[in-house]
Amino acid sequence: MNNTFNHLISIAPMVDKTDRHFRYFARLLTKKTLLYTEMITAQAIINGDKKKLLDFNPFENPIALQIAGSNPEELYKAVKIAEEWNYDEINLNAGCPSDKVSGNMMGASLMAYPELIAEMISSMKSATKKPVTVKHRIGISSSKVISSFMPYGSFNDFNHLSDFMSIINKAAPDRNILHARIAILEGLSPKENREIPPLDYAMVYTIKKEFPNSIIEINGGIKTLDDIHHHLTHVDSVMIGREAYSNPAFIARFDSFYDSKPTGQLTRRAIIEGFIPYIKDLEIKGENTHLALSHILGLFQNQSGSTMWKRLISTPSNGTKSSLLSDALASLPQDVLDKEL
CATH class of the missing domain: 1.20.120 (Four Helix Bundle (Hemerythrin (Met), subunit A))
Incomplete structure (x- = not known):
């Protein structure tokens, strides 16, 4: 598939994993792969130790900053602050299933409010000339009605996802990153939410066909080079999560997707x-x-x-x-x- 942007593979933002030390290490293994910060809340950026939160070594580039929030004005302020650090991309987290995050109306719970997500993306885009992207699930499930967009407390079919994409794409995010599982908002830990809801790659492939002009990146359970090759025949890019962290040698093969004969021998x-x-x-x-x-x-x-x-x-x-x-x-x-x- 022809790609109109500058990366095919990224390493997912992971709390307590993708800090500046891991990113430096990962950059020794790959020159091309897009790296992510851990998720940082907009309020932390506005009120916290900005250098501690946002500093990174230029060696880590290209690097995306992932922000969580639910207030468009706060997201605007946070992105404006982050401009000084010259990240390559700003990403909105609308996919984290953690009770702590979703309970504060951030992360995956935002999927019940696609108009708000669109407003937040627009606010972030007005604060920077950098690409603004959004990471979300293919759906969410809750034991209660959350919003009029989810009259039955669940969002787990293609038509619902298509409606969701139509709404948030009004804000023209530069890329949609879809974790190919729903998020269950009550009763499961973040780890269980990465394992128990079944993967549905076909739904992500169909979304790409439904929105051919949107850049679609797929995430969830991707562990081999063959997996990456297969997904790239259907979507624009692939995000690798836990496998990249637990088996770092895997990362060393990513640059072969950009250059069949990468320069230098990695050992x-x-x-x-x-x-x-x-x-x-x-x-x-x-x-x-x-x-x-x-x-x-x-x-x-x-x-x-x-x-x-x-x-x-x-x-x-x-x-x-x-x-x-x-x-x-x-x-x-x-x-x-x-x-x-």
């Missing part, structure tokens, strides 16, 4: 050597290096040396974490370290 040795200066810089600044290393535990997933790797970088030590990484290069199986990812 686990090269990735670790690239991450050591980053950890040394954190040490100099007195920052928490344990948090940064927690994001790279899966680098040797399904490989000889995986258990040793996890033990080496997670066991308390009198030495620095950067020196532990250097020790790992000498201790781990050399054939695995030097095998192309």
